[in-house]
Every structure is written in structure tokens, then in C-alpha cells.
Amino acid sequence: MRHKIAFITTEYVKPHLERILPQLGMDATFSIYAYHPFEEIDGFFRQIPREVDGVITSGNRFGSAFRHMFPRDRRVVVPMGINDAEVHRLFWRLKQEQPDLDFQRIYADFLDELHLSIPSFLTEDHGIPLSVSMDAGREQTPEEFLRGEYRQFQKLLEVWETGQFERIITRYSGLLPMLRQRGVQIFYPFPSIDSIRSACAQAQREIEMRQLQDYQAAEIHVNLWMPNPAYTVESLYEQRLLQLQQSLMDYFGSKAEDMLFRRSHFGVDILTDRKTVAQCTREYTVCELSAFLNARLDFRIFVGYGIGQGIYQARLNAITATRESEVSGGSYLVNEQDVLIGPLGGGEAAPPSPSVFSYMSSHAGISQATINRVLEVLGAMPNGRLTSQELAERLEITRRSANYFLKAMTQTGILQVVDMHRAAGRGRPEQVYGRAAAENTDRIH
Template sequence: MVRKIAVIATEFLEEFICKTLDELNLGFTYRIFTYHTFQDLKEIYKDITEEYDGILTSGSFPAHMIKLYYPREERPICFFNTDESAMYRLLLILLQRNRELDFDRVYADIIQMFGGDLKAFAEGKENMPDISELSEEEFSLERMLHLEQEQYEKHLELWREGKTDLSITRFSSIVLRLREAGVNVYFPYPGRSYIREVCGNLLQKIDKKELEEHQPGIVIIKIAASEKGFSQELDLNYVRLESLMTEFLKEWMMDYSIKRYHYGMEIVTSRKVILEWTEDMTEDRVGVYLKSKKTGWGFSIGYGLGMGLAQTRMNALSACHEAELRKNVSYLMSEREELIGPLGQNAEFILKVENSAGPEIQSSLSPLTLKKVFAAMDAAPKKGITAQELAFRLGVTKRSANRMLAALEKEGVLQVAYKKRTTSRGRPESVFVRL
């Protein structure tokens, strides 16, 4: 599939970028959207329709501006700055032209506006300032809107006062204006290999985003049983829940399946939808919707993300189980098995699961499942547990508990210590202990 890239750059760089991208022939199509100043970016962005898979900007400042103006932009954005190689190439050219070049009479905003020293950089004593990541605190929208003009005036002032023999700027938007004012100004063009690397990173991010959007997402809603424990009443509540959720889902243009299981109502959709419902793992739109219906019954909601359907379902079950313990709240478990919640209530990372069983244990079970199995065993008498007891403690079916124990036995993590009867009928159950 041929990707389509929107390139945002100044008119000064348009010809250079077109020539470079055409010569590199990186396998994507592109269109250049030109701007004069950072203030133009807000309107220019509106012309970048959904047909574009990603955005490439000529500098981290324009990319930062887009994020400030449109913080919910989800398409990958990459940029190419003036890198150190480009700066050294330009300085070498200038020194070849003038062996007596005095760095004290050169203003290079790319270095000096951040407190650096051009001579120290040229001698290899300082690195070029890293502006690949710009904080909103230091580079607010208000500051960004005036940054170009401030640097233009700085270059012009130093030149007119006779304090500089030449200027070097990373702001391609002010090059032509400075030249028109008579300033001897240079722009350090980024190298081809650097641009190729940036474009490659952008294409990788686009592929990753597309893959993530097709990953599954699951929501499990479990209705709290009434104190009287009437199964018929619970069944009716689930019928009502399915009707309510079907109504809710009609508002979203998406594919989904909804079905009731023994563990609750399960909605299978995509990762993208889950992130929208939770507003990037912070809020709980499903819970807010159900509470607005004033059903009168309590419920727990677990959102799950994962690399495959099995992991996603297990994570949703774990999140729902945590929500059930805390009553009438919602949790989310990510594909990295990070538990986040309660959603909508200053959600935070509650648990980042690591293999607490020890690095020597290699298991087909997830680290979270291992953690829960061992926690259940530690709480059991004599540190031994049956499938029935494990199912009760983890809130899963006995069949699932049997599978977990069988897997750990096969992998040499557990062993059967003895058998015991838990009922007066049927076969005795195996009691598992850790090796």
C-alpha cells in the first residue's frame, strides 16, 4: 500500500524538499503545504484531509505548533531539524571561503538562542542543543507565535549595529526577509541520509498505528447480583443491559459483537474504539452512560487491550475483577498488562505487572496471571490449592483454573502434592503446590 504524506514547509524550502524526496524515491506520495510564519499553521492544517497517513514537517517547531493547536491529532508526525552534520558542513564551507572567519562575529540562532557558544561547538567542545522534544511549559503557544519575529529582529539588530559579519538561522521562514534587509544569512540544509532516516521512521510509525488500530479491544460489564440472589432477576437485568448497550453502540460507526457469558456481558471491538471510550485510558464513557440510565443495579466494567484476542479477553477479565472488588467502578488493563483506574476518578497506574514469580520461570501464562495464581496459593492453607479453590479466588471458571494449573504443572512450576475430596460425591481433586 502506497502511503500518502503531507509535508509542511516554508516556501523557501519547497524546492529543496521536492528535489530531495524525488531523488530518494522512498515509495510514498506527498504534497507540500507551504507556510510563511508559524501563525499560518493553524489554517494550513485544516487542508490536510484524512486521506493523508502521516505528516512530515521541516523542523520540530512546526510539529510542536500542530500539537499545540490540535492536541487530538492521532496521525504520526515526524520532522527533520538542522542536525549537527548539516551545521558542521555549513561551517566548513564558510571557513573554506574565509579562513579568518571570526566566530565571535557570527550569530547562529540554532545554538546561541539556547545559551550555547558557536566557537565551542565548532571546536567540538559543545553539542548542538537538542530541540527534538519541546515542552509546552517552555514553548507555549504564545511564545511560539512570536519566536520567529523575535529571531528576525535579533539577526537584523546585530547586523545593523555592525556586531556580526554573517548570520546562520534554523528558521527558514525568515531567510528571505533577512536577505531582503541586506543581512548576509545562511541556512544549514539537512542531509539526504538524515531525511531518509526521518521518512523511514514516519513510515514505521504509520504501519505501527495501523496495526494497533486493528488490534482487538474488549469491554466486560458484570452486573452485581441482588442480595436475594434471584437468578431470574439477574437474567432480566442482563437483557436490559444488552438493550442499553445496543442503543449506545448505534452512536458509533464501528464493527462489534456483543454477547453474554457466565462472567458478564462482553463487547468485542477494536483498540481504537476502547481508547476513544476511555479518552486515552482516563475516562469511562460506558460507565457514565449506564449510570445516566438509572437502572438501579450496580455493575463493574473492565476494559482490555492486547496483542491478540486471548490476551485482550484475559486483560478485560482482570480489569473487571479488580473493578468488582472495589464496586461500581471501571478499570483498564493495557497490552503491557498495566492496570489503570479507577477510570474517571483521577485514573492512575495501579500496577505494572512484572514476573514476580522470578526471572527463572518461563511460562505460557501472562505475568499477571502468574502473579494472581501465586497470590492465591500463598493465601491458601499449606500453600496448596485445587482448581475449584483457584477458580473461586480468581473469579474464573473451574475449567480456566484447570488449564492454568495444568500448564504450570507441565512447565515444571507446580506439582500435585496429594488429592483430597471437596464434596461427598465425585472424584477427589488434585492439590497443587510450588516446586
């Protein structure tokens, strides 16, 4: 499949790119979007179609402004900088046109910012490639981008009006037409065909890597509200499960053909890919799937997303995320680094607790909000003790999830097993949990 690559540049550079791009012989479709200085960059960025796979920008300024404006846009953004060879060629071209030209009478804004004189740049090794050093530390918001443009225009005009320089070289290609109208002898080092080809090749590599990542294994678990499945009326459960399945099919539409739906003991599990999860969660920020289901169904559901290096890890992560949804509300996601993300809409994260519990939360694999709720239930118990059955009933979660949370908090030293309780009649004894001793908490901290 041919990649669609858009160039973000200025009107001054656009003809240069139109001449070079057909010579590359690359298997890609190119489009060029030319920016006019001082115009609203937000509106300019919005004209770039969503179907574009990657964006190549003239320098890092455009790229950083684009990322700030669309922080969750997953399209590849590659800056096309100016390198040493291109600047060298421009200097020597100017020298050929005017043999008596004094390099001390040339001002280059990017060299001035790097505290480099032109003779030292031309004759000495300054240690770092110009394309790297020029873009270092240049992260800008769209507003900063516009202010920087205007400041640079005023600065270059002031430099010229001092009368100290016969030529000015700038990396701000969009300013050239306006400055030339003011009589400024100003030039821009156009990117070479090699630089353009290199930027395109990098964009294609990153697009291919992103596409491979999109198809990384993922699972979505949507569980029904079942505090105790053993006492659930079977016909009611079956009716709700059918409603849930139909609603899921309506939500995904034709995309459902590329997914695997499985009925589980608790609801529906969906085997899919990372790209689908990103779409359902608006790039891991808001769970649109749960919003759709909650509007359609008259019973509670819990949504958890899991992403993994393989199907097994994706499934385990989806189970963990769904358990978190049962306790804390909202939807959760666990990624391939086993990082818990959420809640995805539907509520704010719990306020931070003391540092010892923040540390324990990161090692327990459950959120701070869940730890807080379990501790609240434990604190409300008359004897300060708790079984998994009691936790399940008070939090209205499954017994399986209650066991998982209690064991996770025991492994990290928040809780400890303080007794064993045997119900009347036969059966395995049930563990009773209480707060861990203070010395254990101090040791972990």
C-alpha cells in the same frame, strides 16, 4: 497500504521539499503544509487532515508545539533536524562565493547557543551530533513557540545591526524573507536529500509499529447490574441483556462485523483490538461507550476495558477493570503493563490516602478508591468484621467481585482473615475479614 505523510515547514523551505520528495522513490503519499511566521499556530495545525498517518516537522520546535496542542493525538511525529554535514556545506559554499570571507564574521544562532565558535565547529570534534544537540531541551507550547519566533527575529536583527557580522546563519527558516527585507545577509542550511529520506523512513517505521500496536488484543466487558444473579428474575435479566446487545450493535454500527460478541453470565464480552478501545475511550480519557449506553438504557451497566499481549491477558484485565467499575463507578481500563487507568470520565479520582495505602494499592491491583470503600464498609460493621456476602450486599456488587477485592487486600496486608463463619445448614465455611494488625502494615510500608 501507502502511508500518508505530511510535512510541516515554512514557505521558504517548501520549494526545496517539492523538488526533493519526488526523488525519494518511497511508497508514501506526501503533502506539505507551509507556516507563515507569527501566525496563529493552532489554526495552522488544525488544517492537517485526520487521515494523515505521520507528521514530519522542520526541527523539534514544530513537533513539540504539535504534541502540546494535541497531547492525545496518536499520529507519529518525527522532527527533521539540521545535521553537521549540511552546515559544513553551507559554510564552504559561502567561502567559495567570497574567498576572503572571515569565519569570525559569520554568526550562527544555533552554534552561539551551544557556545561553539565557527572555527572550532569546522575543525574539531564537538562530541555530539548537531541535529541532536540543537533540539535538546526544546519542548515548547504553541504560545512559547510564537513568543520564541518573535524574540529570535528581534535578536537576529539586533545582531546584524551591531555591524560585527557579514553573514548570519539561522535554523529559523521562516524568518529569512522578513530579515532579508531589512537588508540582513542571512542563510539557512537546507536539509539534504539523505536527511529527508531518513526522516521519511523513520516515520514509516513508527507508523507501521503504531499500526501493529493498534491491533493488539483487547476486550471490553459490559456487565449488567446483578447484585445476586441467583435471585434475578430470569425473564427480566434476559430482556435487559437483549436491550444491551442491541444498544452495543447500534453503538458500533458496521464496526461490529470485525468484533466477536459473547454473552457471559454477567453481561456481554467483546473481543476487539486496542484501536477500538482507544476510540471508545477518546484515547483513554472519557468513556464514550458508557455515556451512549447510559443514555439508552434504564438500568445500570459497568464497563471495563482490558488490553494485553494476548487474548488471555486482555480478558483478565477486562475482568479486573469491570470489577473496579462496579465498586468505584465510571469505566476503567487495565493495559498490557497491568496498570489500572480510570475513572474514564464519570467522576474524579479519589483523594490520596496515607502513603502506606497508596503503596498497597499499587501492589493490590485495585484502585485507592476501591480500598477506601471497602474500608468504609468494614468500619461501619458493628464488630469490625466483614464477609464477602456482606460486602456484596452493601456495595451492591457481585459476590465474585467482593471475594476478589477482599483477597487482594488480604494479600497486600491491608486485611486479614480473622474467623470462619458457617451458615446454618450445610455448606462451606465463609471467611471473615478484619483490619490487619498494625505491625503488618508497618512492615509492608
